[in-house]
Amino acid sequence: MSLSVKKDDKLSDLFLQTKPVPSGLEGFSGLKSEARQILLERGFPTTKNEEYKYTNISKRIADSIENPDAPSPISDTSQIESYRELLASIDGYEVVFNNGIPDLSQTDMSDAKFDAQLFSAMDASVAGRIGTIEKSEKDAFSALNTLSFSEGLFINIPDGTVVEKPIVLIHYVQADKNGDCIHPRYFVKSGKTSQATIIELTVYTGSQTVFVNALSEWSVAPNAHIRHYKLQDGHKDTLEVHNTSADVDRDATLMSVVLSLQAGMIRNNLSLNLNAGNCEGNMYGLYLLNGKTHVDNHTNVDHTQPNSDSNELYKGILTDHSRGVFNGKIFVRQIAQKTNAFQQNNNILLSEDATVNTKPQLEIWADDVKCSHGCTTGQLDEEALFYLRARGMSKESAKALLLYAFAGEVLDKISIEPFKKYCEKIVHERLGGSY
Known part of the structure; x- marks a missing residue:
């Protein structure tokens, strides 16, 4: 992203005021300073930026957000009952984020086979990993998260560990007033030959406009196998940006399933770096949109070494005045011979006013590969x-x-x-x- 904005841009006025680094995060001051400089130089994307051509989320945020600060913590999340039955049926390890801030006091780790640690409690050697996979220069909202997060969570799954029960990351969001912002952030490190499933969902209370700008980084070690399921089911005044990036090592697999069902506007940026031989990345998505819901899925798979596989399938069902956007990129580097890469985007439009913009892309520099991509848009x-x-x-x-x-072809991946x-x-x- 290289497009700059006017210095009087409202988002710059909102978010780029100089603030002290939160207590306990002094070790991240350099990272935060770099992110602020990137935003000062480049600004926030508009529809003139190719990556945001069909998703003017910067304007939506500027029109809706009044307060760049996070709402106060929810005093009693036990009163939020809408997902209690689901959580009980899953019987997993509940890891709570309270208005963007991880709250380990609400997390029972008594028999957990993984470690969860606040960013502010990490030693320097571990803290140095933050921002190495999802870099601030990659996307303006990644930079904004890096500048704005006031706490984060580091999840460590030790070598050789199989976490039998799912890890459930549950985000409780309750705005104090229209236009609040939260910036959740976490880093998952899965050790060698480890296995885990992580389910991520957000519980919104109230109907106030709120901007959720989330970022997660994933380090998948050799022969580790990780599954990540994310449910996005907000209300018509939620604005969301999710930046997710993963490094996948030799003989490892990472599966992502993203279900986008309701919101005002959602932008998902998902990047997999396949960094060694015999590793695999699988990306599945379903967007089921009505009203004026707008969902934009941007995916990126980078095959950097020989003998890696990727599979990608995104499906959309749209009605009313909803809009779906899909932009999928597959890169195959010159050294990455014997790559297998598949990408498909299929859509069904149920009304004349629903819109889909889809752009699957392949960039291949190797010659001994099996790669395909395609898209379809039609009716029943x-x-x-x-x-x-x-x-x-x-x-x-x-x-x-x-x-x-x-839709079932995606749901069956869960x-x-x-x-x-x-x-x-x-x-x-x-x-x-x-x-």
């Missing part, structure tokens, strides 16, 4: 709909069944059964079917 299969109706199904039931079958059933139930209901 009328022949299949007629077939089901001819066998006694109502139009609504037949339509819901076909749409669920379309291996934690209680969470999968919960997501299936939401999707069935949103598509007008029964469950």
Whole structure:
């Protein structure tokens, strides 16, 4: 990103005022200073920037945000009941973020096989890893998170550890007033031959406008196997940017499943760096949009060494005045022979006012590879709909069944059964079917 903005840009006025480094984070002052300088020089993206051509989230934030500071902590998250049944059914390790700040006092680590530590409690050698995978110059909102985070969480899964129960990162968000901002941040380090599943979800209370600018970094060591499931289901006045970057080492796998169901506007930036042979990155997404919801998925897979695999499938179902954007990039470096890379984006539009902009991209410098990409945008299969109706199904039931079958290819990637059933139930209901 190289486009600069006017010095009187509202977002610069909001976010770039000089502030003291939060207590305990003095070791990050250099990182924060660098992020601030990047934003001063480059500003925030507009639609003139190719990466944000179809997603003018900077303007939405500028029009909606009144206070760049985080809301005060929620005093009693036990009063938030909307996800209690789900959390009980998952029976995982609940790691709580309270308005963007990790709160280990609400996390039971008594029998956990992983470590969770606040950024402010880390020694210098560990703290030095922060910002090495997702660098501030990569995206303006990554720089903004680096400048603005007041605490973070470091999750360490030791070598040889299999975490049988899911780790559930639950973000409680409750704005004090319209236009509050939070900047959650965490780093996951999975040791050699470790295994874990991390489920991430956000619980919003109230209907105030809130801007969530989240960033996570993932270090997946040799022969580690990590699954990350993220559910995005806010309300019509939530604005979200999620920057997620991972380094994947030899013989390791990382799977990402992102379900984007409701919000005002969401921008997801997901990057996988496949840095060694026989490693694998899998990226799956489903966006199920109505109203004026706008979701933009930007993905990046970088094959830097021979014999690595990537699989990517994103699907969208859109109605009303919603808008979906997909931009997927696959890079295959010259040394990365024997690469296998697959990317596909499929969309169904259910109204004339729904819009999809899709751009799959391949950049290949090696010659011994198997790579493919493609996209489709269309409507429901009328022949299949007629077939089901001819066998006694109502139009609504037949339509819901076909749409669920379309979405199910992504939902089937979720291996934690209680969470999968919960997501299936939401999707069935949103598509007008029964469950």
